[in-house]
Amino acid sequence: MYTVRPMPEQVPAEDLELLAQVETATVGHWRLMGFMDRRIQPLIPGRRVVGTAVTLAISASDSTLLHHATGLLRPGDILVVDRLGDDKYACWGGGVTVAAKAAGAVAGIVDGPCTDLTEIMESDFPMWSRGLSPITTRIYDLGGAMNVPVSCGGAVVMPGDAILADESGVLVLPRDEVREVAEKAIAIQTAGKEREARVRRGEIRLGELSGASAKVLAKLA
Structure with missing residues (x-):
């Protein structure tokens, strides 16, 4: 029911420092691959984050694995959640935000809605999602997968990829392309x-x- 693979190697700090100087829209002048759907938007405006992708795939009404995953996150990680096509249930809210930030994660990206916007803003935790929903997930123990290839906003995300997210959108980069793209x-x-x-x-x-x-x-x- 669950697939939990080892945590990926993190993108080198010096590469992320370089990438942090980049705007997603600049890369969009020449690159087409790796951009998430434009409907995945920031919940807190004016932020730019970079980090290492930790991937998660969970289905509709269940967030059991998401709760578990927050305990595995490391400083500098960005948790990318593939909702497997669901756009009704909010898997991410105030409690998950507190847990992810306490673990040192720098952001969360959900291919679906979130909830508890005020709590997310009070936590000062950058989030990207497809808006908000009052209908939340439960601990139904339905299974899921962590640190496997996922699709988020139409972009393939591999565990260990570099993520650049700002007010214009989200870009996924293979770790060996970060420096070339950033420069x-x-x-x-x-x-x-x-x-x-x-x-x-x-x-x-x-x-x-x-x-x-x-x-x-x-x-x-």
Whole structure:
């Protein structure tokens, strides 16, 4: 009934420190894979977190394994919960939030609704989910799986993957791609700030900078 595999190796701290400088939307300029469905949104705005994915798959009305899993979490983990298609029952609420934060987890991501928004906010614990629901799960002992490949918001998440989550969404990265993606994104962000400064100073128009105006004028000619 239960599959509980060993906890994954955590993503190196230096790679996560680099990834923490990145915006998901920057990576979205060139990468298509690894983004969760846009309907998985932050419950607390203005947060950016990075961490190691610990995965969980639990069905509709049961959260037995989720309660157990909170006792296995480590500092720096992000618990990613595959709800196996359910969008009715809230498996994550105030009690789970307190337990996950006490274990040192930095965030939770649920492919379904949560509940107890006020308690989540009072705990100051970043959460991403498909909104809220008053209908909660129970300890029904129906089974589930931990630290197996899961699907969350249409993205495949392997235990030990790196997670970057911010106000724009959630990105999943294989651990061996973190540094390359982060370095490219940081370079793009740096160049972008320089371009924005030029536009702000009135040195150049956005359409000129991006090449859009040249394309429009060419078609009008």
